[in-house]
Amino acid sequence: MQALDIQPGELPxxxxxxxxxxxxxxxxxxxxYPPAKRARNWSGSDPEFSRKMAEKGxxxxxxxKRYGGGERSPLERYVVLEELLxxxxxxxxxxxxxxxxxxxxxxxxxxxxxxxxxxxxxxxEAFFCIGMSEPDSGSDLASIRTKATKxxxxxxxxxxxxxxxxxxRTHYMIALVRTGERGENRHAGMSQFLIxxxxxxxxxxxxxxxxxxxxxxxxxxxxVLVPHDNLIGLEGxxxxxxxxxxxxxxxxxxxxxxxxxxxxxxxxxxDADDSRQATGLGRIAAQYATLRQMSLGVSAxxxxxxxxxxxxxxxxxxxxLVEQAMPDIAHDLFGGRVDxxxxxxxxxxxxxxxxxxxxxxxxTREILRGIIARGLGLR
Amino acid sequence: MSxxxxxxxxxxxxxENVDKGLLEKFETGAFPEELWQLAADSGFPxxxxxxxxxxxxxxxxxxxxxxxxxxxxxxxxxxAETMIGAQLLSMxxxxxxxxxxxxxxxxxxxxxSASGNVDSLTLxxxxxxxxxxxxxxxxxxxxxxxxxALVDLQEDESVRIxxxxxxxxIPADGLSFDGVRAVARAANPLPQLDRPVWTLGALxxxxxxxxxxxxxxxxxxxxxxxxxxFGKPIGKNQALxxxxxxxxxxxxxxxxxxxxxxxxxxxxxxxxxxxxxFSTSVAKIRSxxxxxxxTSIAHQVHGAIGFxxxxxxxxxxxxxxAWREExxxxxxxxxxxxxxxxxxxxxxxWPSLTQRxxxxxxxxx
Numbered sequence: 001m002q003a004l005d006i007q008p009g010e011l012p013x014x015x016x017x018x019x020x021x022x023x024x025x026x027x028x029x030x031x032x033y034p035p036a037k038r039a040r041n042w043s044g045s046d047p048e049f050s051r052k053m054a055e056k057g058x059x060x061x062x063x064x065k066r067y068g069g070g071e072r073s074p075l076e077r078y079v080v081l082e083e084l085l086x087x088x089x090x091x092x093x094x095x096x097x098x099x100x101x102x103x104x105x106x107x108x109x110x111x112x113x114x115x116x117x118x119x120x121x122x123x124x125e126a127f128f129c130i131g132m133s134e135p136d137s138g139s140d141l142a143s144i145r146t147k148a149t150k151x152x153x154x155x156x157x158x159x160x161x162x163x164x165x166x167x168x169r170t171h172y173m174i175a176l177v178r179t180g181e182r183g184e185n186r187h188a189g190m191s192q193f194l195i196x197x198x199x200x201x202x203x204x205x206x207x208x209x210x211x212x213x214x215x216x217x218x219x220x221x222x223x224v225l226v227p228h229d230n231l232i233g234l235e236g237x238x239x240x241x242x243x244x245x246x247x248x249x250x251x252x253x254x255x256x257x258x259x260x261x262x263x264x265x266x267x268x269x270x271d272a273d274d275s276r277q278a279t280g281l282g283r284i285a286a287q288y289a290t291l292r293q294m295s296l297g298v299s300a301x302x303x304x305x306x307x308x309x310x311x312x313x314x315x316x317x318x319x320x321l322v323e324q325a326m327p328d329i330a331h332d333l334f335g336g337r338v339d340x341x342x343x344x345x346x347x348x349x350x351x352x353x354x355x356x357x358x359x360x361x362x363x364t365r366e367i368l369r370g371i372i373a374r375g376l377g378l379r
Numbered sequence: 380m381s382x383x384x385x386x387x388x389x390x391x392x393x394x395e396n397v398d399k400g401l402l403e404k405f406e407t408g409a410f411p412e413e414l415w416q417l418a419a420d421s422g423f424p425x426x427x428x429x430x431x432x433x434x435x436x437x438x439x440x441x442x443x444x445x446x447x448x449x450x451x452x453x454x455x456x457x458x459a460e461t462m463i464g465a466q467l468l469s470m471x472x473x474x475x476x477x478x479x480x481x482x483x484x485x486x487x488x489x490x491x492s493a494s495g496n497v498d499s500l501t502l503x504x505x506x507x508x509x510x511x512x513x514x515x516x517x518x519x520x521x522x523x524x525x526x527x528a529l530v531d532l533q534e535d536e537s538v539r540i541x542x543x544x545x546x547x548x549i550p551a552d553g554l555s556f557d558g559v560r561a562v563a564r565a566a567n568p569l570p571q572l573d574r575p576v577w578t579l580g581a582l583x584x585x586x587x588x589x590x591x592x593x594x595x596x597x598x599x600x601x602x603x604x605x606x607x608x609f610g611k612p613i614g615k616n617q618a619l620x621x622x623x624x625x626x627x628x629x630x631x632x633x634x635x636x637x638x639x640x641x642x643x644x645x646x647x648x649x650x651x652x653x654x655x656x657f658s659t660s661v662a663k664i665r666s667x668x669x670x671x672x673x674t675s676i677a678h679q680v681h682g683a684i685g686f687x688x689x690x691x692x693x694x695x696x697x698x699x700x701a702w703r704e705e706x707x708x709x710x711x712x713x714x715x716x717x718x719x720x721x722x723x724x725x726x727x728x729w730p731s732l733t734q735r736x737x738x739x740x741x742x743x744x
């Protein structure tokens with residue numbers, strides 16, 4: 001049970017100056033950014049905004065200078081992220097690359113792929129998508145069937161990935177595919193590849209979400225030829241690498257801040273003397289304050305080089321509960337009683353339809369709780 | 380005393396001296412005098428008191444293992460109350476008396492009123508629930524505008540004690556004051572806090588709740604692994620695993636909220652309270668919510684045996700039901716934190732969260 005013991009993370013003084021810098025940046029560049037768009041939070045994508053962040057040195061800010069990074073501390077990065085997310089900034093274009101693809105390339109292909117690709121991420125010229133799920137492989141990721149076969153010219157990939165966020169507007173995918181048979185060890189025989197989205201043989205088909213929007217895609221691979229050098233890390237080492245990647249994917253402040261705009265809109269119309277409204281919003285405020293400290297604590301663990309997979313699962317599970325409760329609380333307090341043209345009404349509508357995905361993406365609630373249960377010694 | 384010394388000495392003292400026999404005897408009405416003496420010998424009641432007042436002058440963070448231990452080992456002593464009373468008295472320059480001290484906040488759940496002048500202050504009113512009052516010679520009373528006062532509960536004839544207990548059979552006595560004379564009085568030593576006893580009381584209860592939650596989670600996981608039905612431990616069922624994982628997340632969240640609040644609490648040597656009220660309200664809300672869900676899950680996991688008096692489970696769950704409502708329930712605090720958040724509006728909410736303080740304050744009236 002020690003593993004779930006997250007200690008408060010202390011922010012060094014330089015972080016507060018940086019925090020003010022980010023607030024000024026948000027005030028300058030997002031002054032007219034409307035609430036309905038802020039509601040998208042990190043799902044909102046704006047390459048122009050990403051380029052402005054890159055100019056500030058806020059993409060790859062902790063990475064080594066030899067890859068173009070800023071060599072700043074993970075806690076400084078944490079402050080930048082939480083400030084941008086709390087304001088609903090459209091960070092989606094570069095988000096995956098900054099959060100997990102860059103770190104993965106630097107760790108598992110430090111001399112071949114990282115020197116070519118990572119500087120482009122830092123300059124906001126390379127955006128990434130994640131090729132993990134398949135039509136028959138959701139939570140059971142080890143059952144993937146998309147296959148890479150080694151040939152003289154390179155690896156030949158065939159198969160299909162699904163729920164690929166942003167495939168239509170990114171430059172690269174990091175895909176987990178099968179390079180060998182799964183033997184007795186069901187996690188064997190998988191490898192990761194860097195794939196240029198313009199490679200011949202790839203077909204991207206949009207999947208429209210219940211929001212009526214195009215974010216997801218189905219990506220089909222039909223004899224897609226990928227250079228030998230694009231194998232990331234070890235052949236057959238894909239599962240271990242993906243586990244590392246998922247720890248990055250699950251630990252950040254985006255796992256509790258996604259519904260922030262709805263909270264802010266509620267605070268602007270609520271009546272402080274209305275006991276029911278104050279109590280409902282006060283509970284959310286307490287959960288926000290707590291999740292922020294937990295998320296910061298996990299970041300501090302990462303900064304110390306620890307591997308907080310269990311803590312990250314707990315933060316994501318608790319965070320999704322709060323994000324998903326938000327539209328129900330809004331419904332309870334204000335449903336059917338607000339001006340339909342008001343920002344609150346627009347944000348309520350958007351958020352109610354968006355939240356079901358929050359406990360699916362990045363590991364379902366049930367998978368996360370399974371991880372926690374194992375950590376408790378129940379499995 | 381170093382932090383780890385307090386932790387080790389609390390763990391040793393409580394684990395070696397609090398057992399089921401002692402708790403059952405306590406629930407028949409016997410105050411554990413020997414246990415109190417051991418805790419006093421370890422300096423626990425005066426852990427937070429100023430060194431000049433005979434205390435150790437520890438921070439709340441350093442004293443956390445004592446408070447957490449009261450919950451984890453179900454220690455039946457008025458330690459939290461005495462620690463707070465002694466801290467306030469010593470910081471106010473009033474000599475700390477020996478023995479257990481009860482604590483009272485005027486106007487929150489009572490009709491207490493003060494009259495008279497600086498030299499002769501008298502207190503009148505009905506106080507329906509004061510933890511441990513019958514076992515305390517003294518009470519520290521925090522008054523809305525008159526600072527803090529020390530009252531003799533046992534020797535003053537104008538005090539009447541009506542014996543009551545909470546869910547955990549811990550005294551939660553009624554006090555009737557009919558012109559009780561304060562034996563000492565001083566200004567509130569923590570002027571940034573309008574309600575010092577109530578706030579620090581909520582802080583201490585939150586830490587005790589976390590200790591009890593940690594014990595409850597360990598007991599539940601252990602039971603789920605030991606109890607066999609349908610040929611396998613019941614903990615192998617995903618239905619139970621999911622519930623226990625949720626409970627573990629809740630416990631981790633409550634602990635984080637409390638640890639941050641401990642760091643933000645004032646000590647004799649560092650009296651700044653600028654984030655105390657914010658972090659304490661977060662801690663009491665989050666620990667209270669966790670207590671509600673965790674007691675339900677723990678009982679469900681334990682099945683029928685957990686519903687018996689003989690099984691230890693109820694000694695933890697009954698404390699959680701009592702403590703979640705003392706010094707302000709989670710909904711009481713949530714209403715006030717929510718008022719402050721609404722007053723801050725969208726532009727002020729996030730900056731308040733990162734500085735752990737609302738510029739316009741949190742109204743505890």
